[in-house]
Amino acid sequence: MLKINCPICGNRDETEFSCGGEAHIARPIADNKLTDTAFSEYLFMRDNPKGVFLERWCHTSGCRRWFNLARDTISHEIIEIYPMGQTPKTAKGKKAYQANWRRKSKAEAASKPAKRTVK
Amino acid sequence: MADTSPHMVIGNSAFSNRILPIIKKPESLKTPQIELSEIRHLGKLNIRCTSKTRDMVSKLTQCNLSLQPNQSDSKAGRIALCLGPDEYLILAEQGSEIQLKKTLNSSDIVKQIAVTNVSDALCALSLSGKKVRDLLAKGCPIDLHPDSFSKNQSAQCDLALANVILICLEEDAFICICRTSFAEYVLDWCLDAGFEFGISASAGI
């Protein structure tokens, strides 16, 4: 059972948290036209590395805040915890972030407002 | 607003279906070592605000909100808790939360904050006695050792299968806040877990 250092509440048992899966999946804006294939990469395809994985967690039973976490899926070691909206700072975390195929995906490109903006 | 009526001062009990007091204790004990009761006359206000407006809110509520998350401060009969970077809970005398809410909502910062009366959504239980930490340790995974969890500390955490807020008032006195729909579960759980030390649950005030 993991011990997770919530940035707000400190060390707590894993049972107090919920895991939101892969982090840094940018949501394509519906207005930006994407093929069904490219959209399915956003919707269903998931990074599932054996090694460092960037994922997001929420301290559900505590402060209810979301945060990002870099975790080794073999040893379960938590390498880094960093705020929502930021990218990892550790070397391992950075590498995992940059190496991810998603950085080059069409869906990610479509997450930024294109011609029209939403609002 | 709907909750501004003077009628609000009637007590709020989450245990309308239960007949209290209940005492559970081993035969070997004369008196229970844990006391549980509901604090019925307590207004509860949830406040969301950022660091920009926090001082203003402190001023208007006469509560010290310059707290770290999981800290509490009690002053003039009010307890303020910091639940997160932008979230606070104020426990105040029954009825005064209505006034507080009104004050906040008629201030300049009304657009930047959210004030919600949760007096009836949450139930406050007072738990005290020399074995109270042992009782909580049966269901609460956080470190309850007096070195780590002392006066004025609070925690949002799990107690068995319920989500609660624990506030440490004294070495052996706590407030446990839970959603009212979970109150009976929490009571039943405490009664069962408290049997080892002896527990008396009373209706409270």
Place this chain on the structure above:
Amino acid sequence: MSPKQSHRLRANSTAINRQKPVQFTFDGKQYTGFEGDTLASALLAHGVHLVGRSFKYHRPRGILGCGSEEPNALIRVRHPSNAEPNLRATQLEIYDGLVAESQNRFPSLNVDFLSINSMFARFFPAGFYYKTFMWPASLWMFYERFIRQAAGLGKVSKNHHDPDRYEHKYAHCDLLVAGGGASGLQAALVAANAGARVIIADEQSELGGWLLTDNNFNIDQKPAMDWASTVIKKLHSMPNVTCLVRTTIAASMDDNFILMAERVTEHLSIKEAHLPKQRLWKLRAAKVILATGAIERPLIFSGNDLPGVMLSSAARSYIFRYDVLAGTRAIIFTNNDDAYYTALAIHQAGGFVRCIVDLRDNPKSQIITTMRKLGIDVRTGHAVIAAHGTRHIASVDIAEYDTENGGPTSDAVHMDCNFLAMSGGLNPVVHLHSQRKGRLVWDERTSCYRPENKSDDWVSIGSANGTFQLGRALAQATRITSSLVTKLAKENRRIIVQEPVAIPETDENKQNWAPLPVWLVQSGQPYISNKTAFVDFQNDATAADIKLAVREGYHSVEHVKRYTTTGMATDQGKTSNINAIGILANTLNKSIAQTGTTTFRPPYTPTSLGAIAGRNIGSLFDPIRTTRMHSWHHANGATFEHVGQWMRAWYYPREGENFQQTINREVHATRHYAGLLDASTLGKIDVKGPDSAEFLNRVYTNNFATLPIGKSRYGLMLKEDGMVFDDGVTTRLAEDHFYMTTTSGGAAGVLAWLEELLQTEWQDLNVYLTSVTEQWSVASLSGPNAKTILKACMSEDKNSADDFPFMTMKETFIAGIPARIFRISFTGEMAFEINVPARYGLALWSHLMRVGKEFNLTAYGTEAMHVLRAEKGFIIVGQETDGTVTPYDLDMHWIVSKKKPDFIGKRALERTSMDEPHRKQLVGLLTEDPNKVIPEGAHAVLDPDQEIPMAMLGHVSSSYYSPNLKRSIAMALLKGGLNRKGQNVYIPMLDGQKPIKAKIVDPVFFDKQGDRLRG
């Protein structure tokens, strides 16, 4: 009268209390032991060795060990209301009134019919099941019955009632010391002196570990156990130390999460009701020291499983701890020095050491000389190649032995005996280290697997680390603990590094701990003798089985384990695994390091399921949530329905009514007069902030930005895959303030989802969400008389009820109670959802019922609500949807905004497949026979006479008898349903009845124009 304790010595161990005799029975016979005895020591005190039968061959078995490593002596304990199987006699402390019995034998231990298996053993080698029982195929189930009956160990009682309590306890500490032997005690002391919060736990009934057994030397100039007692006393006196006995560290998991099983009252004859039988500790330790000692290895030779054959260290423990001499004519068989001390102990206790058989050719140690001087027959370079006896060891064959080539080199000498103590060297208890995926290294010098100490968070010391010399173990404990303390002190001000820390000094006997590993002692006829050379005693796996597995291609250590079941018994191979690996390595011609080990898994010893469940059973298995009106529903005879954790009033049967009659009455009353529903369980979310409207626009399919203040709108939420997720009515309270409702079951999920979006996806939006589900009690008043009743209850401005347009909200007072009233309707009637602060819920409800009486107001439950809404064709999320249904499938195109550039699910809905005509779509069904109600969940087909498997159109999602329409109605999701309106379908029945014929229609059955609801 119980028999005499013929084997009890006169010595005076402190572990047993001779002042306190204890009466117990074993297999119906009365015995007396002493307080402090285990069942094993007490039986041995009476000379009883035979205590069980083995798993497969039903061979007679005795006591092998002295603690949790015991594979053989599994017994069953009877309690007044149940029985507990498979307890180890070596750990079970006796108490007055204990009723124990042997297992896996019929009719009795001495005469066991299935011991015939033993005679046919040659037909049941490892894996024989896989090779037979296949013909004819149909008979396997028949064979299996007998196979199952023969397998299994103990029995549980079928009419089981468990009166005991089991507790859980969370705990935290700076340092957990696992094991209370010399090393553990020293480690605990060092850390405790520095101010650390220490927990030291041992599975035995007292701390001291091996010192309890071996106490004939000094530590710090005191007899070893006196040193230990002083340390123990000190630890007990320190507020920062918790000493636990009878506490097994069962599991070591990620981030030093530790499970410990404490046996609280099991050893007591009077078990006080408030104390738990067991307590499961869930511990988080900053650091862990593993000082779990070592377990002796048996030697593998033919007949090594006979009762009377025991581990040497166990034999010594019975002498020193329990004052019991287990055998009077003893053979000692060893490959190391340590067993000589057992020989000495037996000799000094008055036993006759017939011969010491040492596999080593020319061992040199002081103790060997000592034994020879005592005139004891010491034969080095020899082996016991077989033991004989029927129900007890009676003799052995001893021969000169060539350890290089593995075999006897002389004729065997036959010696009679009644006891054999064997020692094959020590296995460090690496379980907890390995559970954490800590690596093991094979140490050639000491011939054992040692933990590789690599982690900062958990470290092994002492015997557990392969450091068998006491002096060195104490030094190691001191050094390693000090360095951990230094690390802890960096993060924790309470902890102060003490320097230098003194290392206790010892004058122990210098002995050679390195054994000469001989994994299998061969007789002259290996094919035969290997079949009775037991490796895994409990599962009856022999050396021959391991060799057979290899011959058949099962080479991986994991395959051998699974093919022969070695190490899979309740002792998890504590005494067998390394021997098995040794034999395997030899057979494969590999080194042990190349062969590897099997995986260590929790728990260390079997852990009670009752303790694991703790108090999360019965009514505390999951919280039950009730509304504030619950007591009224209860008092008025409601039957309840589970909706998530909520208990909702389902229907209110009256005297003499059946289910359908009740529903008809409630539905009828609501349509014709008025009905009242407790809708308090609806999820309610307060949405506040400048971007609230924009936020709602993004999460609902329809437009909320345009919603005027004071007005309500029905909204549909999708997940990103375009499937319907939740629905509800949301009302605008102010420009920047909304009041959202969700389904009862979906409330928590919706709030979590919306929070997630705000905190992760849309951090730019300034919106606060607060759950107010329990803040408000909700009574839903509906029906033609609803307005009249409402007016009668309103405290002020009664006329405002007349000017109350559909889908608007008013704040007012009812019976003096402040209320928010929403003019919305789920029944299709004129309806008001009255929200009041929860404390008034019951008062409001009672008041409405009282006032409504003269207007025929009837309380209705969720079932009537379902019928009422179905008459109107309203969907219920979770009933008409199942995560695979889009708004288009529900024919709700109207609710999906075409104008909004984006909302959750928009892009998914644009996938070509989403609006295809052959998808399953929501329609109504009217049966040909108006009295036939289709079972919900039934499937429709076009042709009822087709062959199975049938082509199904889809399923009936809702189906009721409608008292208003005086006929049955149903909703269904059918392939291409929208284009099939007017067609007939058939619904085949499960019970053999004729298929029901029905026509596909529009799902709105009642008041299509909605005149009633608008009033």
Place this chain on the structure above:
Amino acid sequence: MANTDLDRGSRALTQKSKRYSIFSLARNAASYHQNWQQAWRHADPKPAYDAVIIGGGGHGLASAYYLASIHGMTNIAVIEKGWLGGGNTGRNTTIIRSNYMWDESAGIYEHALKLWERLSQDLNFNVMFSQRGVLTITHSEHELKGMSRRVHAIRLNGIDSDILTPAEIKKRVPTINISPDIRYPVMGGFLQKRGGTARHDAVAWGYARAADDLGVDIIQNCEVTGLRRNGGQITGIETSKGFIKTPKVGCVVAGHSSVLADMANIRLPIASRPLQALVSEPIKPILDTVIMSNAVHMYISQSDKGEMVLGAGVDKYNSYAQTGSWPVPEHMVAAAVDLFPFLSRLRMLRQWGGIVDTCPDASPIISKTDIKGLYFNCGWGTGGFKSTPGSGHVFADLIAHDRPNSIALPYSLKRFETGYLIDEHGAAGVAH
């Protein structure tokens, strides 16, 4: 579906001398079992094969067996990084049933069940398929409705399924607690009598032995580290024992599917999660039916050796550690003790985890990929043991013909683009 012997791939064992029978057992007993032959050869990789299956679990071995026995492809190899059956095949709770709700699922699982029914004979290896019945119990009105929907669909698909009342359940399973006073009382259930359990290791060993007998090379302790391709065509695999040339590669590596896919730059909708199980100490027979409950999240059966075998839902975060998190088994045990009070006095003997390949719709992937000659069979998640023969059978067909048959067709990767998912979540709950 599998009707003829050829369809079943039934070859028993070609080498008569190796066949198992009562007589061979007796004969060997007489010679102290010294003459048994290896169940399979410990092959070293050849430089090239006509096809290679990666993953020596049940599915991979079955795929190889059917490729050889039905499609005549015998110059093939199975590459396993560890020991055969050491993945989920060796660590599952062995529940076998085919009572799934959607037509597509009924198709594949019933196909598998039919193969199970003769598997011991087909392989000449007793896999101890025990058709003792799988009973799924329900605990609420809502669940009863779901059950009705499932049972109707299952029956119309020609699969056996009976609804039982609590009293009938009690009769069949005397130790179950049907008291209405527990938190989730038993309100009913449905039984597939043909369902049951099998001896998991034997499945891997039996397929390996039968495939080996047909000439398939079984290569253990050989990890695939790369997939080599030329343009859009697969050309071979890199392994810890060197490069192996082959035009066709079938990946059947369960929890490691994403790792393999990554080697070919292919994305999968798979999350590798721990799924845990535990066994109690063995006791004399007390439970003759497999019991599953979705609402309280547990399933239980008694193995032939006597242990109670318990499993629960999947853990909440990705992991390749083959261990899980304690709260999951703890909850499962509480649920089990509530339903079977006799368990309170039993003890947990061993607890472990596997890495399951979970898919967003809880249905598998049996699919070609954009790379020619590269096929994936994965996504079986928490419930693929039961499909082992069926999965291998249709996957062999796909590899041999480069075209999915009608049973495999719905399981293409394309469904994640079109949205035609086969969502077994709502219907299956804990899908074992």
